[in-house]
Amino acid sequence: MTTQITSARPASSATTVGRPGFAWALPAALFFALFAIVPLIMVAVLSFMSWDGISPPRFTGTDNWSRLLDDPVMLKSIWLTLLLTALGVLLQTPLSIVLGVWAAGHQRNRAVLSVIYFIPLLLSATAVSVLWRALLDPNFGIPADAAWLFGDGNLFGEQATAIGVLAFVSTWQFTPFHTLIYQGAARAIPQVLYQAAEIDGAGRYRQFFHITLPQLRNAMITSMILMIVGGLTTFETVLILTQGGPGTDTTISAYYMYDKAFKGFDYGTGSAIALALVVASTIISLIVVRVSGYDKMRGSAEGVS
Amino acid sequence: MKTRARLPRLVATGATLALALSLSACGDGDGGASGDDGKIHVLVYGDATNKVEKQLVDTFNKTSDVKVVLDTIPGADYQQKLQTIINTPQAPDVFFNWGGGSIKPFVKAGLLLPLDDFIKKNPDLENKFLPSVFNNAVVDGKPYGVPMRGTQPVLLFHNKKVLDEAGVEPPKTWDELLDAVGKLKDEGVTPIALGGGDVWPTQMWFQYLYDRIAGPELFQKALGGDKSAWESPDSKKALDMIRELVDTGAFGKNYDSVKYTNGGSVQLVAAGKAGFELMGSWYYSQQLTDHPEFAEKDLGYTAFPAVEGGKGDQANVAGNTNNYYSVMKKTKHPEAVAEFLKLMYSDQFVKAQMDIGNLPTTTNTDKFIETSGTPEYSRFQYDLVADAPSFQLSWDQAYPQKASSDMHKAVQQFFNGQLDTDGFIKAMQALPTE
Numbered sequence: 001m002t003t004q005i006t007s008a009r010p011a012s013s014a015t016t017v018g019r020p021g022f023a024w025a026l027p028a029a030l031f032f033a034l035f036a037i038v039p040l041i042m043v044a045v046l047s048f049m050s051w052d053g054i055s056p057p058r059f060t061g062t063d064n065w066s067r068l069l070d071d072p073v074m075l076k077s078i079w080l081t082l083l084l085t086a087l088g089v090l091l092q093t094p095l096s097i098v099l100g101v102w103a104a105g106h107q108r109n110r111a112v113l114s115v116i117y118f119i120p121l122l123l124s125a126t127a128v129s130v131l132w133r134a135l136l137d138p139n140f141g142i143p144a145d146a147a148w149l150f151g152d153g154n155l156f157g158e159q160a161t162a163i164g165v166l167a168f169v170s171t172w173q174f175t176p177f178h179t180l181i182y183q184g185a186a187r188a189i190p191q192v193l194y195q196a197a198e199i200d201g202a203g204r205y206r207q208f209f210h211i212t213l214p215q216l217r218n219a220m221i222t223s224m225i226l227m228i229v230g231g232l233t234t235f236e237t238v239l240i241l242t243q244g245g246p247g248t249d250t251t252i253s254a255y256y257m258y259d260k261a262f263k264g265f266d267y268g269t270g271s272a273i274a275l276a277l278v279v280a281s282t283i284i285s286l287i288v289v290r291v292s293g294y295d296k297m298r299g300s301a302e303g304v305s
Numbered sequence: 306m307k308t309r310a311r312l313p314r315l316v317a318t319g320a321t322l323a324l325a326l327s328l329s330a331c332g333d334g335d336g337g338a339s340g341d342d343g344k345i346h347v348l349v350y351g352d353a354t355n356k357v358e359k360q361l362v363d364t365f366n367k368t369s370d371v372k373v374v375l376d377t378i379p380g381a382d383y384q385q386k387l388q389t390i391i392n393t394p395q396a397p398d399v400f401f402n403w404g405g406g407s408i409k410p411f412v413k414a415g416l417l418l419p420l421d422d423f424i425k426k427n428p429d430l431e432n433k434f435l436p437s438v439f440n441n442a443v444v445d446g447k448p449y450g451v452p453m454r455g456t457q458p459v460l461l462f463h464n465k466k467v468l469d470e471a472g473v474e475p476p477k478t479w480d481e482l483l484d485a486v487g488k489l490k491d492e493g494v495t496p497i498a499l500g501g502g503d504v505w506p507t508q509m510w511f512q513y514l515y516d517r518i519a520g521p522e523l524f525q526k527a528l529g530g531d532k533s534a535w536e537s538p539d540s541k542k543a544l545d546m547i548r549e550l551v552d553t554g555a556f557g558k559n560y561d562s563v564k565y566t567n568g569g570s571v572q573l574v575a576a577g578k579a580g581f582e583l584m585g586s587w588y589y590s591q592q593l594t595d596h597p598e599f600a601e602k603d604l605g606y607t608a609f610p611a612v613e614g615g616k617g618d619q620a621n622v623a624g625n626t627n628n629y630y631s632v633m634k635k636t637k638h639p640e641a642v643a644e645f646l647k648l649m650y651s652d653q654f655v656k657a658q659m660d661i662g663n664l665p666t667t668t669n670t671d672k673f674i675e676t677s678g679t680p681e682y683s684r685f686q687y688d689l690v691a692d693a694p695s696f697q698l699s700w701d702q703a704y705p706q707k708a709s710s711d712m713h714k715a716v717q718q719f720f721n722g723q724l725d726t727d728g729f730i731k732a733m734q735a736l737p738t739e
Contacts, residue, residue, distance in 0.1 A: 139569065140576075264711070
């Protein structure tokens with residue numbers, strides 16, 4: 001494996017490998033077209049219509065879009081979405097790197113603890129949210145027994161604490177997943193690097209910062225893209241934990257879309273928000289890919305062997 | 306890749322796509338047959354009353370060839386689910402609703418079956434119900450719903466033990482309520498439990514205060530399209546009184562983190578951590594299910610207190626007139642549906658509803674009150690509703706469904722101080738009225 005990645009092949013030699021033709025990608029492409037592209041086109045069309053779900057839809061031109069641009073709640077929802085996404089990345093990345101590197105060790109106790117720690121990922125976001133909503137009940141949940149920390153326990157009644165709960169719950173659920181990514185990546189780091197460093201007299205921390213972290217670069221980019229896209233499309237946690245409240249204080253864009261479409265029965269505006277979200281997520285992912293050099297897929301083990 | 310090879314592949318792609326599309330079309334056809342499986346699907350709001358609906362379905366299925374299937378949707382999501390499926394092949398045959406504004410859009414879209422023909426064949430489907438209640442599901446002169454639960458006035462419930470310990474009598478007037486709030490606060494309990502996380506329980510305070518202070522006319526005017534009603538002095542007075550109540554700490558500080566729908570506020574009262582809770586009459590059956598011992602011993606109830614100097618009749622009630630079963634035009638078994646609806650005025654139905662504390666609005670209700678499981682509670686509700694000059698339908702049910710989300714936001718934001726009086730008035734004026 002290592003030699004294949006490291007030896008920089010001339011571009012022309014790729015064709016000689018005999019890669020499978022387009023037919024191999026057909027099932028996936030078809031699936032994607034039917035269940036992603038077609039609905040996306042329909043959403044795009046719907047965003048220029050007025051439809052309440054019962055009477056026939058009517059074309060209204062760019063009405064939905066111009067109303068959205070003037071909508072203070074929409075603007076606020078974009079900031080809230082970015083804030084929650086950033087909080088997710090900032091909280092989960094360091095945690096999952098440390099846990100992932102720790103779990104990469106082959107000791108029995110680490111394996112057992114990793115399995116236990118992995119459990120939240122197996123639960124659906126809905127179940128997790130219902131669980132935490134019950135656990136955080138101000139009168140009968142954790143806050144009631146830890147008043148020194150939670151005060152009156154009004155976690156869902158104020159913006160700062162409500163956002164805090166949302167960030168905490170997604171961290172609780174998704175850190176195991178990113179830990180898994182880092183665990184795999186950390187195990188793939190060639191042992192020779194550590195052996196060489198040890199001979200040179202590098203301690204544990206220097207090894208971590210000068211070998212482990214740089215070697216995890218690709219894993220970090222993968223995990224961050226997943227976090228960002230996941231953060232931008234967060235929905236269930238908000239729906240069940242805060243319902244966008246208090247007022248509109250945790251109404252992120254994805255929830256605002258639901259609010260418009262399925263509570264206000266204004267499917268046109270809902271579609272416009274959905275389309276804006278798709279465009280925004282795509283652009284942000286592209287930027288991350290570009291800036292990080294992920295698209296060039298450089299190997300991280302150059303010059304090792 | 307060679308160009309020659311591309312064409313056949315493209316053709317293959319096209320063919321497969323066409324195949325897949327036709328396959329998925331077939332799938333649609335099969336899935337759409339939900340109304341065609343020889344059964345009647347009845348969609349109901351999921352809560353404690355479902356056990357009565359299940360009993361009735363069992364009774365019906367014993368004798369009928371066409372079986373009824375009961376589908377329940379957890380409360381909070383009922384309206385979204387209904388609106389999403391009602392114009393699709395997955396729509397039920399019969400569905401639960403609140404009458405009035407909640408079915409009007411469906412009638413306008415031509416989705417509902419007028420019940421005239423059913424009633425012509427069996428006049429009891431109309432005659433066996435109290436007219437004022439039956440008429441709430443009449444749209445454009447035609448009946449579209451049969452009452453299927455009980456009438457649900459909103460009442461002020463209390464924990465007798467907590468009130469006794471604080472030396473508080475159940476309040477008859479607003480001032481007495483404020484006084485009780487002060488005493489309960491001194492005892493260290495939350496005076497009034499409120500499931501602010503659900504928001505509609507918060508709205509009940511607005512409904513009653515507006516009705517007590519301004520009478521039902523203000524809201525009717527606003528709903529009729531005259532939005533200046535929200536700016537009237539009476540409207541501002543009601544808002545001031547709500548503000549005062551919230552600011553004295555009547556609801557504690559963390560009401561927005563408490564929910565009624567997950568049993569949080571219910572438990573607060575049952576556990577003696579709160580004195581009062583304003584809730585629909587279904588509260589009794591909820592407490593009976595969740596905390597039977599408390600419900601039988603210490604659960605008390607009164608009408609909403611009178612407001613001195615208010616223009617509204619102080620005997621008015623607010624809440625839900627009743628719930629209704631409406632029938633979809635596309636149902637394949639109208640005869641069986643008509644048979645099923647007959648059960649809604651049967652003795653079995655009336656007794657079962659009363660046993661869990663609900664009060665049906667059939668003409669035979671009166672004779673069962675004394676033998677019901679909760680005669681006192683039934684009698685109290687029955688007299689309250691019978692004596693009320695006006696029954697204000699819940700605001701979020703009276704307004705078009707699409708307004709409810711924004712209405713709830715305004716209510717919550719006024720309560721927690723994010724909106725001031727003018728902000729709330731503007732938000733209410735911005736709601737669509739049709």
